[in-house]
Amino acid sequence: MKSPRQAQFLSAAIRRRSFLKGVLAAGALTSLSPAALFAAKPKSAAGQRVKLACIGIGNRGAEVVKALHETGLAEVVALCDTDMGAKHTEGVLKMFPAVPRFQDFRKLFDKMGKDIEAVSVATPDFSHFPISMLAMSLGKHVYVEKPMAHSFRQIELMMAAEKKYHVACQMGNQGHSDANYFQFKAWTEAGIIKNVTKITAFMNNPRRWHDTANFAFSKFTDYLPEEPVPATLDWDCWLASAEAHKYNTGYINGEWRSWFDFGNGALGDWGAHIFDTAHEFLDLGLPTEVEAVKLEGLNRFIFPQASTLAFRFPARGAQPPCELTWYDGVKNLPPLPGNFGEAVVDPNIPPPAKGKIDTKKAPPGKVIYGEGLTFKGGSHGSTLQILPDAAAADITSKLPKVPKSPSNHFANFLKSAAGEEQTRSNFAVAGPLCQAMAIGIIAQRVNAKLIFDRATKQITNHKLANELLAGVPPRKEWEQFYKL
Numbered sequence: 384m385k386s387p388r389q390a391q392f393l394s395a396a397i398r399r400r401s402f403l404k405g406v407l408a409a410g411a412l413t414s415l416s417p418a419a420l421f422a423a424k425p426k427s428a429a430g431q432r433v434k435l436a437c438i439g440i441g442n443r444g445a446e447v448v449k450a451l452h453e454t455g456l457a458e459v460v461a462l463c464d465t466d467m468g469a470k471h472t473e474g475v476l477k478m479f480p481a482v483p484r485f486q487d488f489r490k491l492f493d494k495m496g497k498d499i500e501a502v503s504v505a506t507p508d509f510s511h512f513p514i515s516m517l518a519m520s521l522g523k524h525v526y527v528e529k530p531m532a533h534s535f536r537q538i539e540l541m542m543a544a545e546k547k548y549h550v551a552c553q554m555g556n557q558g559h560s561d562a563n564y565f566q567f568k569a570w571t572e573a574g575i576i577k578n579v580t581k582i583t584a585f586m587n588n589p590r591r592w593h594d595t596a597n598f599a600f601s602k603f604t605d606y607l608p609e610e611p612v613p614a615t616l617d618w619d620c621w622l623a624s625a626e627a628h629k630y631n632t633g634y635i636n637g638e639w640r641s642w643f644d645f646g647n648g649a650l651g652d653w654g655a656h657i658f659d660t661a662h663e664f665l666d667l668g669l670p671t672e673v674e675a676v677k678l679e680g681l682n683r684f685i686f687p688q689a690s691t692l693a694f695r696f697p698a699r700g701a702q703p704p705c706e707l708t709w710y711d712g713v714k715n716l717p718p719l720p721g722n723f724g725e726a727v728v729d730p731n732i733p734p735p736a737k738g739k740i741d742t743k744k745a746p747p748g749k750v751i752y753g754e755g756l757t758f759k760g761g762s763h764g765s766t767l768q769i770l771p772d773a774a775a776a777d778i779t780s781k782l783p784k785v786p787k788s789p790s791n792h793f794a795n796f797l798k799s800a801a802g803e804e805q806t807r808s809n810f811a812v813a814g815p816l817c818q819a820m821a822i823g824i825i826a827q828r829v830n831a832k833l834i835f836d837r838a839t840k841q842i843t844n845h846k847l848a849n850e851l852l853a854g855v856p857p858r859k860e861w862e863q864f865y866k867l
Contacts, residue, residue, distance in 0.1 A: 463484070466486075563767070573781075662815070
């Protein structure tokens with residue numbers, strides 16, 4: 384007999400199987416207009432600014448637009464947002480008053496496909512995929528915020544598209560262009576970080592969906608009631624490839640992070656900022672097991688109040704198996720070494736929404752247990768510190784010189800679009816990281832230990848979880864983006 388939780392997902396799983404059979408049997412995309420499909424693929428001449436279209440220009444999107452513009456390497460030629468009349472889009476609109484504006488990214492590409500060379504995608508997690516796929520298929524370089532996409536399969540298709548269309552892609556985890564990236568690379572190459580068997584990663588700041596005096600997670604026994612759609616908002620385009628939902632203000636402006644249907648929780652939001660360099664330079668790849676060790680406040684609709692997830696990675700060549708344990712939730716603090724001391728905090732990063740970073744408690748961070756040495760670190764670009772003990776006493780003189788970054792994350796993307804650099808967080812690098820996190824989010828949803836086959840990329844012990852790798856089937860008019 385199926386549990387009530389399994390039954391809730393059953394109809395979606397059946398639709399998912401049907402959808403994927405259609406995708407695998409389908410040919411090339413044919414329903415977009417010829418103007419979009421056959422737009423020229425412009426190239427930047429040496430020394431010229433990259434012609435950039437910015438999709439998602441409010442909230443975090445506004446910060447991305449400004450950061451790309453401040454490099455001096457981009458010419459913003461188009462702006463797109465599903466709510467052009469919202470207050471949070473006003474700042475960017477005032478910066479570029481004469482630039483063409485769109486509410487639907489499909490119309491942007493249809494009308495201006497020949498005039499843009501690259502796009503920034505800073506929309507909610509669930510809509511990264513269709514925008515990025517269409518852009519890549521048209522030969523446009525793509526900067527997309529983390530995590531890359533909303534499901535394991537979407538990420539798989541994005542990695543394939545990057546390779547197929549030979550475009551420069553960058554996932555927006557800024558630590559890959561800051562000191563942490565170059566330090567971790569230098570220290571692993573020099574053997575300072577070696578034979579890592581255990582990583583503790585944590586994000587214990589309050590999140591939007593956490594139970595507070597003004598928010599009771601237990602009340603979410605269904606989706607939110609319908610409210611009038613603001614006149615300035617294109618709600619259908621905002622939903623993109625997600626399932627149809629009635630509009631409610633509780634889904635937009637960052638609140639989407641709370642919902643399984645739209646966001647990726649604390650793990651998807653901060654995991655890429657905390658253990659991304661460990662994932663790349665320790666060659667972790669995809670796990671063989673992900674276990675929901677502890678989940679508090681389970682809910683079908685929104686993320687748990689607290690999660691402890693164990694990711695188990697196999698031996699890789701000469702490197703031993705490694706277990707990465709993730710802790711989120713305000714009171715779900717990780718075990719830390721007695722000599723941990725004060726947390727590592729990058730002063731340049733913004734605090735998480737609905738919370739403040741407190742160095743006396745446990746801001747986002749990590750502990751890495753290697754052979755002979757233990758390291759502590761924070762998030763984003765903050766560098767590692769070696770925890771003091773007898774083995775660490777004489778290591779200072781042996782530390783290699785760490786090179787400085789030649790470009791920040793935004794300049795690295797634009798220089799790559801111009802053929803001058805290689806993106807450091809391209810989809811081939813960021814994709815497996817995001818896929819590992821996607822399996823963790825599935826473990827949160829089904830509350831189980833999952834066995835994953837790295838060769839076939841299937842969950843072998845849990846049928847429902849395996850179905851969830853594909854994500855929710857898109858609405859019919861959005862299926863085409865899976866065929867690019």
